[in-house]
Amino acid sequence: MATEGLVRPGVTAAAAPAAARAAVDAFAGRHRYRLLEALPWVAAIAAYAVFPSYLPLGAQILAMILFALSADLVLGYAGIVTLGHAAFFGTGAYTAGILAANGWGEPITGLLAGAAMAALVGLVSGLVVLRTTGLTLLMQTLVVATLLHEAANKASSITGGDDGLQGMEVWPIFGQFRFDMFGRTAYFYCLIVLFLCWYLARRVVHSPFGRSLTGIRENVRRMHAIGAPVVRRRLVIYTISAALAGTAGALIAQTTQFVGLSFLNLERSGSALIMLIIGGVGRLYGAFIGVPLYMIAQDRFSEIQPVYWYFWIGLMMVLVVVFARGGILGLVDRLRR
């Protein structure tokens, strides 16, 4: 999972030979923007022009990229393996959805409310869940999501239960841009929100706080030994990630005008992991590659045989783990070396 080269202690920049100095420079300059990083955004705008009839799918892909990106923060950077990320996604979606179904359809505040609720759930559940490790942690994240799923199922007078939430009415953005049936507004809305969240995530990852998370992932004991507040830092990133996941859920709820129980189930959490793994974990860009591949393939295959789609996706997971660790970006790295 370690993707970034670490500098050995004792090798100072001045005394190091040229190769080591290059490594130090690369290390120190990792936060700077590179030209290649513009590629996803250029591609997203190009996709708008080239595939105008697929914009509703495109908007969903953008929102799911945000969901996978939020999972990457806890999984790839903090090393917290979770099976319950759908809890936050679903919380955000239901919050925005219930607001819109009950007379408050303003999208921006709905989005913020979704993010805030998800962050709250992340904070409270994180206080309990993050005390444990390994299988127990995995199980507790799953239990939190299952608990919310059960709650949404039982509270059918508010959430619509099994049938899903009906009757959402989302107002135009800033009172200007109506959500049209071709998905143009939805596409740009998702793209702008994704960009802002990506910027935030990138700042977090490259901050000293983000670096210490990588340290916690790589060697918890050493981080404890040098006095880093490990528990608090894990809780903070868990909450940030929950807020981003909630934003993604709210985006999908507002653009598709529907929220169902599938927003909270294990398949949702699992598919986020899969999409991330296909692209590459702990790289911030894995989501941008894995999600479109997965969702376009799903859109194509599941029309033919929805059940057997699971066979191929399962096989792909096994093959990625056995032969292609690090996903597509990992393969690219290996080819370049």
Added chain:
Amino acid sequence: MSDALAAVVSIGFHGLAFAMVLYLISVGLSVTMGMMGFVNLAHGVFAMLGGYVMTSLMTRFGVPFVPALAAAAVATALGSLVVERLLYRRLYGGDELDQVLLTMGLIFMSFAAVTYVWGPNPQPMHPPRWLSGQTDFGFRSFPTYRSFLILCGAAMVTALWLGLERTHFGMRIRAAVDNLRMAQSVGINTSRLFTWTFALGSGLAALGGGLGADLLAITPSYALDNLVYFLIVVAVGGLGSIRGPFVAAVLIGVTDTGFKYLLPELGAFFIYALTMAILLWRPRGLFGRA
């Protein structure tokens, strides 16, 4: 008063039957987790396969109940040997995320493969005639099949306990769970030991899946739907023991049955809350070692 007593007895009885099924399925997972630290989410797949093999032997080929159950357990154990040798082995001591992904992939593949072979509907489970109906226990009568489940479970718990505490094989398992490196140093072939333990655990899961086919319906999404139950039993009980999962299974089985009976509108809510509370109090489970 007698109504309340009858309800308590009924909850205890059905809860215990459910607990036995949970225990048989989860005990193998607990021991293999404790030994190799391998996060095997696909353990429920073996229970599901046991259920499928048993029910189809019975309904399609007219095999009697007991031989069908035995055949299902043996076939699943052999199948799990192949999977362990081919796939799991590569990831021992590796990254937890890789293990989660591999086993989730296996769950998805089994879901599609089972739908292809058996279709999406639950498999019918007809207990043989000598196990159907009610049995009178003097003070009241209970469903015969559930009583049989409890007896079977009790017998398996005893057999497992004796096997682990009193046999050479059990001694080596305990050594490997306690200290893997030391067990290797004193000349135990832990790799082969683990393979056998894994197969045994999968066979037990298949037994639990077959026996409990009327409690946990055999459907393609079995492994995914019941995953949270198996993980709760293992985590609450504590890894690497056979006593822990038993206590956890009884606790979870009885409280789940009780609350679904007394407060159906809350459903499974309570056991999730209970699980979180127990792990808040003892993060390593009831019998987990520090």
